[in-house]
Amino acid sequence: MSFPVVVLISGSGSNLQALIDQSLQGNLDIDIKAVVSNKASAYGLERANNAGIATHALDHKQFESREAFDQALMALIDQYQPKLVVLAGFMRILTEEFTRHYEGRMLNIHPSLLPKYKGLNTHQRAIDAGEAEHGVSVHFVTSELDAGSVVLQASTEISSDETADSLAQKVHALEHIIYPLSVKWFSSGRLTLENGQAVLDGEPLPESGVRYTTDLNEH
Numbered sequence: 001m002s003f004p005v006v007v008l009i010s011g012s013g014s015n016l017q018a019l020i021d022q023s024l025q026g027n028l029d030i031d032i033k034a035v036v037s038n039k040a041s042a043y044g045l046e047r048a049n050n051a052g053i054a055t056h057a058l059d060h061k062q063f064e065s066r067e068a069f070d071q072a073l074m075a076l077i078d079q080y081q082p083k084l085v086v087l088a089g090f091m092r093i094l095t096e097e098f099t100r101h102y103e104g105r106m107l108n109i110h111p112s113l114l115p116k117y118k119g120l121n122t123h124q125r126a127i128d129a130g131e132a133e134h135g136v137s138v139h140f141v142t143s144e145l146d147a148g149s150v151v152l153q154a155s156t157e158i159s160s161d162e163t164a165d166s167l168a169q170k171v172h173a174l175e176h177i178i179y180p181l182s183v184k185w186f187s188s189g190r191l192t193l194e195n196g197q198a199v200l201d202g203e204p205l206p207e208s209g210v211r212y213t214t215d216l217n218e219h
Contacts, residue, residue, distance in 0.1 A: 002031035003187035006082040008073075008090040009037045013044020015088040015109060018176035019183060020051045028184050033080035036073065038092055054080075060092065070098040077102075084186055087141065088179070096143040104193040106141040107186065109179050111171050113137060113153055113208070118146035123164040123171065134158050134167055136174050137209065138182040140193050149198035150209035151191060154178045178212050 007016050016035060022028040035048035040057035048055045056076055063069035069092075077085060087108040099106070112122040114137040126134040135155035140148035154174040158167060185191035191200050198205045210216070 002029055003084070004033050004080060004082045005030045005084045005086055005183070005187070006033055006077050006080050007035045007048075007086045007088050008077075009035060009042055009044040009088050010039050010091040011042055011044060011089045013042065013047045013088060014172060015175055015179050016044050017047050018180050019086070019088070020047065020053075022180040022184075024051075028180055028187070030084075030183060030187050033082060034077075036076060038069075038090070044088070066093070067095055067097070070095045074098060074101055084183065086179075086183060093145060094141070094143075099141055099143045102141070104140065107151070107179075107182060108139055108141045108146075108148070109175055110137050110139065110146050111135075111168070111175070112146075113155060114139060114146060114150050115207070121164075123167040127158060127162055127164065127167065131158055134171065136171050136178065138178055139209070140198060142196070149193060149196060149205070150207065151185070151198050151200070151205065152178045152182050152210045152212055153208055154212035174212070177217075181212075181216060 009016055023030055032053050034054040034056060036056045036058060037045050038058055038060045045055045058073055058076060060069045083105060085102050085106040113135045117125050133155045135153055137150050138152045139150045142148040156170045156174060198209060
């Protein structure tokens with residue numbers, strides 16, 4: 001029985017595509033039941049349609065409040081009874097009620113080495129700060145923005161002539177490796193959230209989670 005997942009997106013859905021590809025290749029035993037976007041124009045909906053996955057566009061602008069939108073989104077997601085909700089470029093700040101409802105079964109990917117550079121424009125901020133490296137983090141979602149327990153991080157060097165665009169491309173490549181791996185750990189029962197702490201194979205993870213190396217591909 002494949003592991004039921006719902007993916008939330010707002011844009012191109014490249015991380016969604018990485019999950020679809022890994023699933024089709026037999027590396028990831030999940031069943032993406034639905035893809036939901038708050039923007040009907042999101043290209044990720046086309047990716048889902050091409051893969052035969054149910055799609056929904058739920059426009060947040062049609063709701064009178066953040067709370068009302070999140071209530072409708074919860075009702076839609078819960079129709080599919082997912083064991084995991086995956087945020088893949090979902091550009092919404094979620095209410096505490098929503099995050100509490102999915103606590104311990106919702107993952108997000110953020111383009112920085114958390115706890116550094118929460119929020120937006122992370123690539124340019126890392127360059128401006130003179131960082132030697134930058135990267136991406138997968139973390140559990142809590143009510144505080146980009147603050148849930150980190151599961152897995154991957155890093156890349158910032159070169160002397162780096163631009164925000166070139167750095168974004170390098171980070172995207174890492175995202176497409178570590179997000180499917182994190183989802184694999186969760187869907188196989190290896191990864192859990194215990195008292196707000198990410199736990200892998202029974203061991204609590206450090207603040208920065210596991211640092212990705214190619215050796216992890218064997219696991």
